[in-house]
Amino acid sequence: MSNGINARDVAKLAGVSQSSVSRVFFGGASVSEKTRKKVLAAAEELGYVPNEFARSLITNKTRLIGLVMKGVHNPFYPQVLQEFTTHFNELGYTILFVHTNHDEIQKEDIEMLLHYHVAGVIITDATLSLKVIEEFKNNKIPVVLFNRKVEEPNFFSVGTNNLEASRQIAKFLIEKGCKDMAYISGARNTSTSIEREKGFSEMLAENKVPYKIYHSDYSYDGGFKTAKEIIQAGDIPSAFFVANDIMALGVLDALREQSIDVPAKTKVIGFDNIEMAAWPIYNLTTWEQPIAQMAKETVSYIISEIEEYTDRIGNIEINGELIERKTT
């Protein structure tokens, strides 16, 4: 257990250099048996236990994983946070939590992660520029984009198959007999919202089903407000595909407020399968994101790149599944 004693104190008492103390505890260049004994005796006398920082100074590696997250107001992300914390904890790693209020990860955040010599970085709902990825690459720090991807394929990303999922959702609604539909998007610059829109609208176009696109922001309030505007415009479609669950709950509440019967008058389907989707008051039909498997793939990539950095790139997409409840 640590107690405020550091390598300098041990070196002083043992009458050796601080780097000798480091070598005894962390390997590296050899150290004489005499020095080793002096250091161990001093360490024992002082109750010194080497700390993570000392180790990192020698190995240039830590057991910290940077997790960059934006939307803790969407219950999907606290679930993701818990998943990563549990997995990495079991492997002896700790989460350095970076909350960003910006769409794009900021220069300060990157510098902080580099200063702490994180062993790996996971970026969830924030986006990042290619320049930023280069900074991590130069430092041989593996990065995973989780539930996001960018166009140029020079990084590693893990997500669900949004294109295929949204095609399936469209197919499901067509088979339910829906004649016209609405897609309510999330933040427009996110890959998830873009892909869900693409798969959904392509399938509808192939089947000659008319649809409208409404832009919103992945929040409950956004979903509520957008649905309210659609209702007020008298433009209620026979089905809504809402780009995430938390917005879909807002849509359901806006419809309920106007006593519009779901699923009789219109149907609603979300995306994520957050816990609240199953609550009896909502009973939301949705597409389940396989968070546990997505997290597992992410952890496995990061650990293998920590062991041997190969700068492997790629995009892993894990299929989710439709969870049919009572809003369709």
Place this chain on the structure above:
Amino acid sequence: MSNGINARDVAKLAGVSQSSVSRVFFGGASVSEKTRKKVLAAAEELGYVPNEFARSLITNKTRLIGLVMKGVHNPFYPQVLQEFTTHFNELGYTILFVHTNHDEIQKEDIEMLLHYHVAGVIITDATLSLKVIEEFKNNKIPVVLFNRKVEEPNFFSVGTNNLEASRQIAKFLIEKGCKDMAYISGARNTSTSIEREKGFSEMLAENKVPYKIYHSDYSYDGGFKTAKEIIQAGDIPSAFFVANDIMALGVLDALREQSIDVPAKTKVIGFDNIEMAAWPIYNLTTWEQPIAQMAKETVSYIISEIEEYTDRIGNIEINGELIERKTT
């Protein structure tokens, strides 16, 4: 910007010891002008920038704050996480996130926090033994219990005034004409649940209003299940005080499932004022916890103890307020 080059590389190129490199960048014992020049030349050639770990090895301090949290499934805690991340970020500190699945903080968690030489620790919904507090005290690491307190006053805690709040809640319901009441508790070993029960039941006893206590667990499912059992037993009171909001939402959904009219047939009041309490489908009357102020007090204590460790103890309680909505 860091680039994988460490103090050892600089020392090697400069032909000096690693501790000389440290002294050049972080002070400590003096170093000759000749050595200093050699080190700076080597550092420049290699593009070496000293990192946080190197600094911490010398100063024995980091800019990491350990945040221990259990219930990320309760939206109250992601809000708390965001509050702390934002505040500490502004001050140049980063959050080391520790998620525990246990009621009590575990030995491994403590050791990890000590190994990383955190500058301070915030413990939210987990409890901790007095022995654990001693470990932090021995290392002069300030600790705050946030939204929790323990009996023996040898630590610092920040919360809301639960006793007074629950007395006010009882008074409010009595004035609404409620003739018998139920208290649905959270996890039984938590100070919040115990104090809310105490204040509520004392005020009811003083006013000779009968009440029953039901034990639950601070989760949506717990609230739903407990309310369902009460309904099935035909024991519906004229008002429920539910120890937190997320349980209160479960109670409302169980009542709605049985078409029991709120607030006509029975009233429900929660605690926290999480975002969802304001959603139109719930419109939950609740007691708002002043999270922002509570976080501010916590940050201010930790920063002052980092600057000068005085092991100040105490309990700061900030008053919240009743938010009356439609369930009463």
